[in-house]
Amino acid sequence: MADADAVTIALHHMETVAIHGFASKSMFVAGICILLYDHILTFPDEVEYIWKQKWSVVSTMFVLNRYITPLVLAVDLYDKGGLPNYIPKSFCVGWYYGESVWNLLCFGFVHAIVALRVRAIWGRPRWLSITLSVLFATYFLTTTVVVYALQIKVVHTVEYNPLYRICLATISPHLWTCWLPALIFETFVFVLTVIKAREHSKANFDTPILRILVRDGVVYFVIICACSVFNMLIWIVAPPSLVALSKYFVLAVVPTMGARLVLNLRGSRREDLMPTTGRSTTDDSRGFEMQAKGGRPGKPLPGERFVFASFRAGETFDDEEQNPSLYERTRLSQINSSRMGTKGDGN
Structure with missing residues (x-):
């Protein structure tokens, strides 16, 4: 009787693991479909706003995330999809570490892009540049240390399971903590975005680029936080067989x-920024992403100007002051008209 109960329990456990494995694979495939479908949709924009533009650090991060992630997911699908009849332990262990490296870099690239956007919204003040740099370095290093410290403790359990035909490993009960540094960094960046958005709203200041920066910043925060919390909850309360669900x-x-963050912003340039010479925006752009022009130290901008721009090749701050963009000219005219109206009312 006892043996029969043990067999029943074992079969029930195998059935549960199989169901959880199917759910995890379904989520895996859903994620790949989203990635590939969006890639197809945005490929024309990628050609226009990435490959035809001057190269930059953001372009590099974009391309790495865009093309290495599908390759990593392809190996993951081979590793965790139950496809191979056998996988050497050396491959399981090597990919156990290699996959983590790309996860850290992938998230780091996206967080760096978001930090640059917030820096742009605030006008690139020195104190914020230093603060964001320190916080980003702290988040990235802390996450890296936590992940590898916990992985080293369980790496001896990594091996190929012939029953489920995948590489398996024991999951540390504290692995969920690796999401905390990123969550704190994301929250700080989001708060900065909201503060500046409120300031611009009260000042009735608006440009297509500013709308994109704020809108995407909010959407990004909601999605990335949902992903982080999803992972944390799964790793805290769910059984080990569901660890790959999210x-x-x-x-x-x-x-x-x-x-999307990069392409949306670059696409908005055509609405907000127009060349002031005979040269094209494509030829002139130096590719500095999300750079907000602020005044020199001790020299405020006239009319409370705050303009998002991409500096042209060889252009200085004084050159730009002498050749303002279409939006800048329109904005200054509005400010001057408003001031003249105020003086007229006073008389």
Whole structure:
């Protein structure tokens, strides 16, 4: 009787693991579909705003996330999809570490892009540049240390399971803590975005680029926080057999969001920024992403100007002051008209 009960329990456990595995694979495939579908949709924009533009650090991060992530997910699908009849332990261990490296870099790239955007919204003040740099370095290093410290403790359990035909490993009960640094950094960046958005709203200041920066910043925060909390909850309360339910889905969604952040912003340039010479925006752009022009130290901008721009090749701050963009000229005219009206009312 006892043996029969043990067999029943074992069969029930195997059935549960199989169901959880199917759910995880379904989420995995859903994430890949989102990634590839969005890639197809935005490929024309990628050609126009990435490959035809001057190269930049943001372009590099975009391309790495865009093209390495699908390759990583392809190996993951081979590793966790139950496809191979056998996988050497050396491959399981090597990919156990290698996959983590790309996860850290992938999230780091997207967080860096978001930090640059917030820096742009605030006008690139020195104190904020230093603060964001320190916080980003702290988040990235802390996450890296936590992940590898916990992985080293369980790496001896990594091996190929012939029953489920995948590489398996024991999951540390504290692994969920690796999401905390990113969550704190994301919250800080979001608060900065909201503060500046409220300031611009009260000042009735608006440009297409500013709308994109604020809108995407809010959407990004909601999605990335949902992904982080999803992972944390799964790793805290769910059984070990569900640990992959969110992992690969999130790895597909985050780079997709990062690509949209870059393409949406570059696409908005055509609405807000127009060349003031005979040269084209494509030829002149130096590719500095999300750079907000602020006044020199001790020299405030006239008329409370705050303009998002991409500096042209060889252009200085004084050159730009002498050749303002279409939006800048319109905005200054509005400010001057408003001031003249105020003086007229006073008389």
